[in-house]
Amino acid sequence: MNFWRKVIAITWKDALSEMRTREIIFSVLVFTLLVIVIFNFAFGTSQEVIVLVAPGSLWVTFAFAGVLSLNRAFIPEKEQGCLEGLMACPISREIIYVGKVVSSLLFMLIIEAIALPIFAFLFNLPMLSLQVITITVLTTVGFVAVGTLFSALAVNTKAREMVLPILFLPIVVPIIIGAVEASGLALAGESWASFSSWLGIIVAFDAIFLVASFLVFAFVVEE
Amino acid sequence: MGQNITSPDWVVKVTGLTKSFGNQRALRGIDLEVRPGEFIVIFGPNGAGKSTLLNVLAGIINPSSGSILIGGRSLQDNAEEVRRQIGVVSHQTFLYGNLTAYENLEFYSRMYDVPRCEERIEEVAAIVGMTSRLHDRVSTFSRGMQQRISIARALLHKPAIMLLDEPETGLDQQAIAMLWETLHADGAEKRSIILTSHNLERGFELGERLLVLDKGKIVYEVFKKDLDLDGLKTAYQQSTRVSQ
Numbered sequence: 001m002n003f004w005r006k007v008i009a010i011t012w013k014d015a016l017s018e019m020r021t022r023e024i025i026f027s028v029l030v031f032t033l034l035v036i037v038i039f040n041f042a043f044g045t046s047q048e049v050i051v052l053v054a055p056g057s058l059w060v061t062f063a064f065a066g067v068l069s070l071n072r073a074f075i076p077e078k079e080q081g082c083l084e085g086l087m088a089c090p091i092s093r094e095i096i097y098v099g100k101v102v103s104s105l106l107f108m109l110i111i112e113a114i115a116l117p118i119f120a121f122l123f124n125l126p127m128l129s130l131q132v133i134t135i136t137v138l139t140t141v142g143f144v145a146v147g148t149l150f151s152a153l154a155v156n157t158k159a160r161e162m163v164l165p166i167l168f169l170p171i172v173v174p175i176i177i178g179a180v181e182a183s184g185l186a187l188a189g190e191s192w193a194s195f196s197s198w199l200g201i202i203v204a205f206d207a208i209f210l211v212a213s214f215l216v217f218a219f220v221v222e223e
Numbered sequence: 224m225g226q227n228i229t230s231p232d233w234v235v236k237v238t239g240l241t242k243s244f245g246n247q248r249a250l251r252g253i254d255l256e257v258r259p260g261e262f263i264v265i266f267g268p269n270g271a272g273k274s275t276l277l278n279v280l281a282g283i284i285n286p287s288s289g290s291i292l293i294g295g296r297s298l299q300d301n302a303e304e305v306r307r308q309i310g311v312v313s314h315q316t317f318l319y320g321n322l323t324a325y326e327n328l329e330f331y332s333r334m335y336d337v338p339r340c341e342e343r344i345e346e347v348a349a350i351v352g353m354t355s356r357l358h359d360r361v362s363t364f365s366r367g368m369q370q371r372i373s374i375a376r377a378l379l380h381k382p383a384i385m386l387l388d389e390p391e392t393g394l395d396q397q398a399i400a401m402l403w404e405t406l407h408a409d410g411a412e413k414r415s416i417i418l419t420s421h422n423l424e425r426g427f428e429l430g431e432r433l434l435v436l437d438k439g440k441i442v443y444e445v446f447k448k449d450l451d452l453d454g455l456k457t458a459y460q461q462s463t464r465v466s467q
Contacts, residue, residue, distance in 0.1 A: 017321040084283050084311075089335060
């Protein structure tokens with residue numbers, strides 16, 4: 001219980017800070033909406049083309065929006081040495097990791113919750129189906145789990161805006177491919193069974209990288 | 224909560240401490256003992272390893288080798304329990320600018336499991352003279368006011384040991400005077416303090432035992448009662464020159 005109380009305290013602190021500045025949500029949301037609108041104009045009105053390209057467009061948008069958001073995840077902790085302040089507290093490094101994962105996940109899900117209905121409206125696709133929402137949530141969990149670890153790694157480098165995507169995107173390629181394939185089948189009206197194997201890959205990725213990042217995080221921040 | 228360290232002889236015992244960052248050796252075999260209530264000042268030029276030493280003692284970074292016992296417990300084996308006994312004030316404030324002073328103190332109270340945290344926040348805010356600004360955002364404060372809230376943050380859990388890493392950096396004379404007044408309040412007589420400083424005059428005035436660190440080694444150590452300020456200045460120059 002104490003573990004989760006402290007995780008919630010970190011998440012609440014991040015949420016409160018974000019509510020005051022709206023740095024992450026505002027900039028990432030503007031980026032996301034712009035990309036959706038550009039894709040919408042680029043692909044025209046042919047529904048056949050849209051069904052074909054929509055899953056890729058959706059996940060390209062979310063992947064780059066995610067990079068933008070995760071790039072900011074540890075910046076408030078670096079200002080005035082707050083990460084050192086947290087590390088001097090009598091809490092395990094894992095609490096810091098889980099707290100940052102939960103806050104990043106929260107920000108990403110808020111952005112996706114706004115972007116999906118707009119995507120559904122502009123592309124005239126069933127983006128708000130339970131299937132697409134499940135795929136989106138599960139993929140975002142894995143994406144954020146890895147992204148938070150690499151964000152902590154990149155924040156100490158000079159060119160952190162460059163370092164994060166270079167390190168992070170190759171690692172998340174499997175889950176993005178899984179999400180594109182599963183979303184494509186879901187948007188085409190296929191049953192759960194038709195994309196269960198892709199969903200399995202996404203869940204396995206989530207589990208492996210959540211555990212691995214949880215275990216490795218202490219080494220990343222201490223060294 | 225802090226202030227329950229009972230070892231009679233020392234509260235901090237460091238043996239053979241080393242720390243390397245890649246090929247660069249920041250600490251090269253530090254041995255140090257700190258007695259309860261003792262005020263130690265560590266001087267040294269830039270890059271001597273002062274901040275690294277305090278970061279290792281605070282449990283922020285891990286040593287490469289050697290042992291650190293705090294209150295009889297190994298920092299490496301009981302990191303969370305030991306960190307509970309330590310308060311850190313650095314030239315960086317560890318405060319979130321977008322949160323108010325109260326929200327910052329409340330956040331750190333939760334991290335340190337401070338009981339009755341509302342009362343304690345009011346108490347430490349009064350000690351640092353910031354009660355009237357508690358609900359203002361930290362980003363609107365001057366550097367001196369931020370440092371006072373930083374001290375309040377470090378005092379929240381009543382630590383038995385205070386680690387002060389050049390806390391005067393960027394402060395004017397008035398703010399520096401306030402800093403030391405504050406640190407002498409709130410049960411400071413029972414608290415062991417390790418301060419790193421460039422300021423020989425101030426360090427000499429405050430410390431009981433004076434150390435000079437250079438290139439990751441303690442190159443000079445003396446009790447204040449055994450020399451005057453000029454003696455310290457001469458010893459500092461000689462010891463840092465010799466080790467170069």
